[in-house]
Amino acid sequence: MRQWRIIAKEAMARASIIGKFLCLLHVTDAYILSSNHVLGPSMLPTLNITGDVVLVEHLSHRLGKLGSGDLVLVRSPLDPKKTLTKRIVAMEGDKVTFSLDPTRSHSSRSLVVPKGHVWIQGDNAYVSCDSRHFGPLPYGLIEGKAFMRVWPPSSFGLLGE
Amino acid sequence: MGTPSILWSITKKCFTVGVITLTVSDLFASIVPVRGASMSPTFNPKTNSLFDSLSDDRVLVEKLCLRNYKFSHGDVIVFSSPNNHKEKHVKRIVGLPGDWVGTIYDVVHIPEGHCWVEGDNSASSLDSRSFGPVPLGLVKGRVTHVLWPPHRVGTVDRKTSQNRVSSSSSASKF
Numbered sequence: 366m367r368q369w370r371i372i373a374k375e376a377m378a379r380a381s382i383i384g385k386f387l388c389l390l391h392v393t394d395a396y397i398l399s400s401n402h403v404l405g406p407s408m409l410p411t412l413n414i415t416g417d418v419v420l421v422e423h424l425s426h427r428l429g430k431l432g433s434g435d436l437v438l439v440r441s442p443l444d445p446k447k448t449l450t451k452r453i454v455a456m457e458g459d460k461v462t463f464s465l466d467p468t469r470s471h472s473s474r475s476l477v478v479p480k481g482h483v484w485i486q487g488d489n490a491y492v493s494c495d496s497r498h499f500g501p502l503p504y505g506l507i508e509g510k511a512f513m514r515v516w517p518p519s520s521f522g523l524l525g526e
Numbered sequence: 527m528g529t530p531s532i533l534w535s536i537t538k539k540c541f542t543v544g545v546i547t548l549t550v551s552d553l554f555a556s557i558v559p560v561r562g563a564s565m566s567p568t569f570n571p572k573t574n575s576l577f578d579s580l581s582d583d584r585v586l587v588e589k590l591c592l593r594n595y596k597f598s599h600g601d602v603i604v605f606s607s608p609n610n611h612k613e614k615h616v617k618r619i620v621g622l623p624g625d626w627v628g629t630i631y632d633v634v635h636i637p638e639g640h641c642w643v644e645g646d647n648s649a650s651s652l653d654s655r656s657f658g659p660v661p662l663g664l665v666k667g668r669v670t671h672v673l674w675p676p677h678r679v680g681t682v683d684r685k686t687s688q689n690r691v692s693s694s695s696s697a698s699k700f
Binding site: 387389391395443446481482503505 | 610663
């Protein structure tokens, strides 16, 4: 009888350590730093079509330290279960000029990005579905800033302009 | 020799409790106060009772709905404001993606991935009638229960307004 009690106590202690570790993992993943697998053609040539693993930090967007030129992970406004990786082209209050179809350079439009929103575009303007299609993105949908690529090893390094 | 180690163990305990609380409130449920009268009489009804005028309602917000973003008409949700990501609003879902919602001036089609929210107190509510459909990605949780004041503790029911919303799910019955 006493043996079961000792075993149960030790199992509880181990489970609580694992539980605390998982909580710490969640907090780090959501509020500090996480690694994400990004794929698709919309950010060529910056990111590969077959998939890269990037490090994403979750501090800048909470502190309001994002600016145009940053690579951000955002929740898609068309499907809340999908995450997109695009570049911020304009912040709120900026005027943005864009053309829906890059092959026809004379069809361009301009607008001012409203308060609380940002304008995101993929580096590969031909195949990217971004703010040119669904409009300015509410700032609250931004999840983090991708600053470094760790896989594939041949393109290991910081992600810049 | 005794004091630094006591301080260190207290710090460790506070840190652990903080991390666990943050995880539970992010992934399971949290308790938030509701300010303003835009959801009257569901939250903060302005009656003359002592409890109602003393403090704001406290409600239970569940986060399990954020796994697959499946909401129903009449759910009360908490979401970040599209115009200011630091503010959070509590409103009721009136329209889901694909619905047509009637406002005073016209009929709005809710695009994919968005929802139409309105406060129960239409007279003093800043909602989708001002800032348009809200992307579902901004939703931070669903309100299930009122926890304070004690005499109004209970579940928050779904209330639908069939006469103003034409949804694709109801049209398919005909």
